Structure formats: structure tokens, C-alpha cells
Amino acid sequence: MKTKKFALLFSVILALLFIFTGCGSNKNTAGNESENKSGKEEKTYTFKVATASAEPDQDSQLIYKGFQDKVTELTNGKVKFEWYPAQQLGSIGDYIDMASSGAVDIAMFAVSVFPNEMPLGNSVTGIPGIYENAREGSIAYHNLTQKSPMLETDFLSHGVRPLVAITTAPYNVYTKNIKIKTPDDLKGVKLRTSGGLHAEMVQFIGGIPVAIPSADMYEAYEKGAVDGLHGFASSDTSGGYREVSNYGTRNLAFSGGTTGLMMNAKKYDELPDDIKKAFKEAGDYIAANGSDAYEKDVKAREERWIKNGDVDLYEPTKSEKEQWKKYYDDFTKYFLEKKNNKDLNKVIEMFKEEVEKVRKS
DSSP, X not given: OHHHHHHHHHHHHHHHHHHHHHHHHHHHHXXXXXXXXXXXXXXXXXXXXXXXXXXXXXXXXXXXXXXHHHHHHHTTTSEEEEEEXXXXXXXGGGHHHHHHHTSSSEEEEETTTOTTTSHHHHHHTTSTTSOSSHHHHHHHHHHHHTSTTHIIIIIGGGTEEEEEEEEOSOOXXXXXXXXXXXXXXXXXXXXXXXXXXXXXXXXXXXXXXXEOOHHHHHHHHHTTSOSEEEEOOSOSSGGGTTTTOSEEESSOOOOOOEEEEEEEHHHHHTXXXXXXXXXXXXXXXXXXXXXXXXXXXXXXXXXXXXXXXXXXXXXXXXXXXXHHHHHHHHHHHHHHHHHOOHHHHHHHHHHHHHHHHHHHO
């Protein structure tokens, strides 16, 4: 009897152990599935980014880093970036190839560096007098990069897709020992330009365009290889804008520069929709807000130069501005007739329309 009772008790205990073990096993399995699902939802993306300017520079902070930070914020940290500024991964002239080949995921672009690869962008923002401030130019140009024909011609045809685009504050002229008031004052002046359309513009009025890499600009200016610089007050010391210049202009709208970020097109196409959405929202945000900060920073630097007596900045009178406008109009007519490009004419009209939208908004 006792043996039967013990056998029965043993069987009951064994059954209970199987039940508890089974329950525990099911509970753990559910937990693993939950972790797997959670892992998929929390999948992170890390992209390698190459830019040319040094990390502290204005464009680095307001545009490249600003875009990265905004994407990370919008995705709650799902997207992260490995950023290599100051051409650590290679020369800016190779950035299209590096991005399209997958050597990097994202790279900066400057249309003046790629006049052949980005002919529409290089022309539209290089034409003088076409926009009055960085906000107008940036929002208008950023929108154009997302539309035909610029999207295909300047980007997709090279295996890259634009993420954000910014135009600089309109350029001015900074000189050593030569005061510029009217276009005629540029005749015979050796002016450092970024090349391409900017060089043609200086040459058209009788100036002497000189192409010098950014890294060599300060030394060339200081030693007299050039008489002046074509640009904007992006940094108090970079290139010698403040330290070497005696004179400069204000509100000249002497064309402008364009920069931004482009991504390997194939990698972009493979991204989930929520990440693409975050990239678009970040691009739109930086085009509007980053350009505002860009413009304010430039104006603040100019005011500081004037207050401290660093550089004599001259704003043309009404009659002098009319002379500049005539020069701009004459050059634009010459340039468009020379190019004889329907897509370029179309893009310029589109750009003007986008600028008007910004002015009315």
C-alpha cells in the first residue's frame, strides 16, 4: 500500500514539475520573441559623412552638423553619423565619386567645385543679383534640387541624391589697398574666385580671376598674389578677410556660393520610409533655419568689423547700385546666350519663382 501511495505521490510531483517547467519555458520563449521584435524596431543606422571645411567653421556647424543632429533628433537616435570634417577622408574634388561608389555614405558638395557635374546648380546661384539673402537663396535652391531637371542632371545622373542645400549669404568683394565702389573699379584687379561662373563674371568686367585653393588663400592674399577676395564674412580670420583686408563692400549681391550634403542614391533608396521622411524634414528645416543663422552670423561679423575698425566696409549708393545692376544684367544676358541651354533657362526661371514664394511667405 505504502509503495503504491509513494508511487502515486511521485507521479503527481513529476507531473507538476513538467507543468511548471513547461510554463517557464513558454514564458522565456515569449520574452525572446519580444526582444527580437524590439530589436527590429530599434534597429539603428550609422552613416559615414565626409566634409571639407574644419569642424568649427560656420558651414560645418550650421549645415553639416546641424543636419546630422536634426536627423538624429527626428529618429530618436535610430540614425547616427560618423563625421569626418576637414577632408580627412579625401579631397572635396573626389566627393561625388566617393559617395556614388559607397566609399562614404554621405558627402558635402559645393557646386563651384563641380561645374561640369553640377552645371545647373553652378550657374543658377552663381549669377549675380538673383537673390538678396541666404534664406531666399537657400529655400529656393533646396527646393529646386528635389525637382526636374536639376535633380536628374546634377545629382541622380552621378549616383547621388541631394539631402540638403544651402546658399551662402550673397558675396561681396574684399580688397587690400583698393577701394571698390563701382564695377569699373574691378578692372585690372586680381580677384581670388572659386572658379567656374564666378571667374567668368570677374573676367567679364575686366578683372583678373585667380583660382586658389581655400587652404592657400590666406598666404596668397597676404603676399600679394591676389589683390582681393570674392566671398563673404564667413570667418573673422579665414582667408584673411578681416586680418589682411583694408576695404570691403556690403549688400552687393555679387553672386553666391552653394553647398550641401548628398548621399549614395542606392543606399538612400533602400532606406525605410520613416528614415527618408526624417532626412527630408531635416533638409527642409536646415534650408530654412540654418540659412537664417548663416545670414545673421555674417551680418554680426560685419557689424563687429565696422565697430572695431577692422575693415572699411562700403555700401554703394543708389546710383552706384544701378551700375552694379546693369553689370549683372549684361553679364546674365551674355552668359545665357553663350550657354544656349533650355534646361538652364528653365531652372533660372524656376529659381526666381521659388525666391518670390519665399519673399511672400
